[in-house]
Amino acid sequence: MTPDALKSLIRTIPDFPKPGIEFRDITTLIGHGEGFAACVAMLAERAQAAGAQAIAGMEARGFIFGAAVAAKLALPFIPVRKPGKLPVPVLAVDYALEYGTDRLEVDPDAVGAGQRVVVVDDLIATGGTALAAVQLLRRAGGEVAQALFVIDLPDLGGAEKLREAGVPVQAVMAFA
Ligand code: PRP
Ligand code: ADE
Numbered sequence: 523m524t525p526d527a528l529k530s531l532i533r534t535i536p537d538f539p540k541p542g543i544e545f546r547d548i549t550t551l552i553g554h555g556e557g558f559a560a561c562v563a564m565l566a567e568r569a570q571a572a573g574a575q576a577i578a579g580m581e582a583r584g585f586i587f588g589a590a591v592a593a594k595l596a597l598p599f600i601p602v603r604k605p606g607k608l609p610v611p612v613l614a615v616d617y618a619l620e621y622g623t624d625r626l627e628v629d630p631d632a633v634g635a636g637q638r639v640v641v642v643d644d645l646i647a648t649g650g651t652a653l654a655a656v657q658l659l660r661r662a663g664g665e666v667a668q669a670l671f672v673i674d675l676p677d678l679g680g681a682e683k684l685r686e687a688g689v690p691v692q693a694v695m696a697f698a
Contacts, residue, residue, distance in 0.1 A: 523556060523557060523560035525564075525694055525695050526695075527557070528551065528557055528560060528561055528694060528695060529695040531550050531551040531554050531557045532546050532547065532548065532550065532551055532673065532695070532697075533546075533549065533550040534546055534547070534697075535547055544697075546645060546673050546675070546697055548583060548644050548645075548672060548673075551672070552586060558590075561587070561672055561694060562587065562590040562591055562594060563594070564694055565587060565591045565642060565670050565672070565694065566591045566594045566595050568668065568670055568692055569591055569597075569640040569642070569668065569670060570595060572638070572640050572667045572668035572690070573638050573667055574595065574597055574638060574639070574640040574667060574668070575597065575598075575634070575637045575638040575639070576592075576597055576598040576599070576600055576633070576634070576637050576638070576639045576640075576664070577589075577591050577592035577595070577597050577598070577599050577600070577639070577640050577641075577642055578599075578600040578601075578602055578628075578639050578640070578641050578655060578659055578664075579592075579599065579600075579601065579641075579642050579643065580602045580626065580641075580643050580651055580652075580655050581601065581602065581603045581604045581607070581626075582604075583643065583644040583645070584602070584641075584642060584643035584644060585601065586644065587642050587643070587644055587672060588641075588642035588643070591640075591642050591670075598632075600628065600632045600633060600639065600659070600664075601632070602626050602627075602628050602658060602659075603626065603627050603628070604624065604625070604626065604627070605624075605625040605626075605627055606627075607627070608628075608629050610629050610631070611630075612627040612628060612630070613627065613628050613630050613658050613661050613662055614626070614627045614658075615654040615657050615658055616654075617650040617651060617653065617654035618648065618650045619647075619648065619650055619651065624651075626651070626654045626655060626658060627658070628655075628658040628659065628662055630661075630662040630663070632662070633659055633662035633663055633664040634664070635663045636663065636664075636665055637663070637664050637665065638664075638665050638667040639659050639664040639665065639666050639667065640666075640667055640668045640669070640670060641656065641659070641666060641668070641669040641670065641689075642669075642670050642671075643669075643670075643671055643672075644671065644672045644673060645671055645672065645673040645674075645675065646669075646671045646673070646674050646675065646678075646680040646681055646684070646691070646693065647675045647678040647680055648678050648679065648680050648683075649678075649679065649680025649681065649683040649684050650680070652669055652671075652680060652684055652689075653680075653683060653684060653687060656669070656684070656687060656689055666689050667690075668689070668690050668691075668692070669684055669689050669690070669691045669692075670691075670692055670693070671691070671692075671693040671694070672693065672694050672695065673693060673694070673695055673696070673697060674691075674693035674695070674696040674697075675696070675697055675698075676696055676698050677698055681693065
């Protein structure tokens with residue numbers, strides 16, 4: 523399946539969750555078995571090329587793709603969680619979203635010292651979520667080798683910010 527065919531599986535909902543936001547919804551992509559499998563295969567190929575030793579995904583949509591990529595490559599999965607979910611002392615970072623603010627947390631013991639971690643999420647917009655995840659993974663001792671997204675919204679500048687922070691970025695598709 524080509525990246526263009528995959529792109530046609532994304533549903534766009536205007537004015538969700540706030541007026542002015544064009545919501546790029548992956549529900550329709552993951553609801554298409556062949557499309558989901560092709561997308562995970564593309565991400566896994568890029569993670570492997572980056573020398574991934576572990577895959578990190580951000581709650582919640584990053585878990586869908588990240589965990590699938592980790593299982594496909596038989597690599598550990600590091601959950602980067604929303605606040606108050608992990609039952610251990612955590613590292614935490616607050617960050618801004620295109621439509622609000624949030625906080626991410628990670629179990630420092632989930633990250634190996636110097637481990638090459640590839641970050642996987644469904645979408646990068648402002649980059650706030652991904653930058654917070656990178657900060658957490660680095661503080662936990664990991665080396666962020668690559669960030670992979672299904673969707674890039676380049677007009678919001680997140681991928682550029684991530685590159686400026688020293689993280690190579692790739693996405694399966696872009697909506698400009
Ligand atoms: C969405 C998306 C990314 C993030 C991208 O997650 O899954 O993680 O926004 O936006 P940014 O680049 O501006 O940070 P959201 O926080 O809506 O949570 P969800 O995965 O629980 O739906
Ligand atoms: N997360 C942040 N911005 C988004 C958008 N425009 N569509 C879907 N998820 C998002």
